[in-house]
Amino acid sequence: MAMTDPNLCPANSGLVAIGARLRHCSRITTLGFRPNFSDYSLKQQQQLISARRILYPTAFYASLFNAMGKPTFPSVHTYTFAMDKIRQTAMFQMLGVPHPKTRVYYGPRQKQTILSEFSFPFIAKIPRGSARGQGVFLITNPKDLSTYLNRKGPAYIQEYLALDRDMRIIIIGRDVVLAYWRVAPADTFKTNISQGGHICFDPVPAAALDLALSTADKCGWDDVGIDIVESQGRFLVLEGNMKYGTKGFKTVGIDYKQMLCDKILNNEV
Structure with missing residues (x-):
């Protein structure tokens, strides 16, 4: 077009x-x-x-x-952190944003220490340039880890949380414009809609909404979908998605393009 x-x-x-x-x-x-x-x-x-x-x-x-x-x-900070899990994790750690245990390993010598700090199973991700649930792997044994480490670049390792859902909270400007649960299908741990997950509009806890808003504010993000999980009574930020999908808006009958246009024209962002 x-x-x-x-x-x-x-x-x-x-x-x-x-x-x-x-x-x-x-x-x-x-x-x-x-x-x-x-x-x-x-x-x-x-x-x-x-x-x-x-x-x-x-x-x-x-x-x-x-x-x-x-x-x-969006702000320059929103672009700086887009599709860069390493930068995001570093920022979360610096700001004290609750985040799953995560470490980045550079070079063969550092990567040899992964199993001294993480026990199977754990999550490994392609830390830059991946989205929509691609580049996320459940590592359950040494063979899985070896296969993951055969790729070039740093290893991004994160604790595995045995959950079947997470929350996607979309913030534009300083407002939550949509929040919903993403539920994983029975055969995978991934909740991404592109990976077969489905949207659930059960109420999202107020504490999760507050955490998403405070995280976006601290990081300087003003157009972002923040993913949050609840684990053992704590809310944890997984990551910020600057290229979030709009299927949730369609599901509840919101014209995303018109909403965005109206917010800008009304000086709400």
């Missing part, structure tokens, strides 16, 4: 986006991503430079606008 034509947008809207998330909102000018800034027309370059804030700047431009002192939505 084509990007919104900036010439069709009201001249006084003053809202400029780069990424495609808002292309259906006619009152917001979506320019599209150009890897070379010079590929934007002079008019478009001026729109970006003079805009009060850039919407969905993409990971490429978010840090550049941040260096210029120009705010963006």
